[in-house]
Amino acid sequence: MKIIGSGEDFGGWPARRGAVEMLPPDEQRLLWALRRLALMQPLGQARCHAVHVALQQDYGDAGQGVEHLLRCWLFGLSRFAPHRLAIGAPACPILTDDEVQLLLALRLSGGDEAAAIAALAPLAGAAGAARLVPFLAAIDGLVKNSRAMDLSKAVQDISWRA
Numbered sequence: 001m002k003i004i005g006s007g008e009d010f011g012g013w014p015a016r017r018g019a020v021e022m023l024p025p026d027e028q029r030l031l032w033a034l035r036r037l038a039l040m041q042p043l044g045q046a047r048c049h050a051v052h053v054a055l056q057q058d059y060g061d062a063g064q065g066v067e068h069l070l071r072c073w074l075f076g077l078s079r080f081a082p083h084r085l086a087i088g089a090p091a092c093p094i095l096t097d098d099e100v101q102l103l104l105a106l107r108l109s110g111g112d113e114a115a116a117i118a119a120l121a122p123l124a125g126a127a128g129a130a131r132l133v134p135f136l137a138a139i140d141g142l143v144k145n146s147r148a149m150d151l152s153k154a155v156q157d158i159s160w161r162a
Contacts, residue, residue: 044075080128109136
């Protein structure tokens with residue numbers, strides 16, 4: 001994978017690339033974690049303590065599952081990708097084209113599996129995308145369930161105090 005640093009010349013990339021700050025908070029966190037994990041060697045096997053702590057703070061016990069699934073997905077993506085993927089450095093303020101495709105596949109994985117496979121296919125091939133989308137769906141499910149559990153805990157806390 002090609003890691004693009006925030007200080008590099010981006011060679012006239014189109015201005016249509018979005019800024020990371022425009023993403024929803026969960027997508028910002030997952031993108032940051034993906035970027036950090038892409039730096040770890042051996043890819044998919046090494047753990048990043050910063051990612052581990054951040055995901056656990058954001059998603060509670062589900063954070064470990066999210067981290068594991070991200071590492072597995074990243075490893076699988078590196079095996080199926082027909083070309084080197086451009087992944088930004090963790091602090092890079094813009095999204096690469098490949099990251100846009102990855103985030104689109106993540107967004108679609110929670111509802112429309114066929115659309116998620118189609119979104120991921122340019123980066124992993126059709127067969128690879130079909131194998132990797134279930135990882136994205138599981139990540140999406142863990143993130144959404146952890147948010148729902150946080151909300152139910154807050155409601156319990158409020159009702160307990162009343």
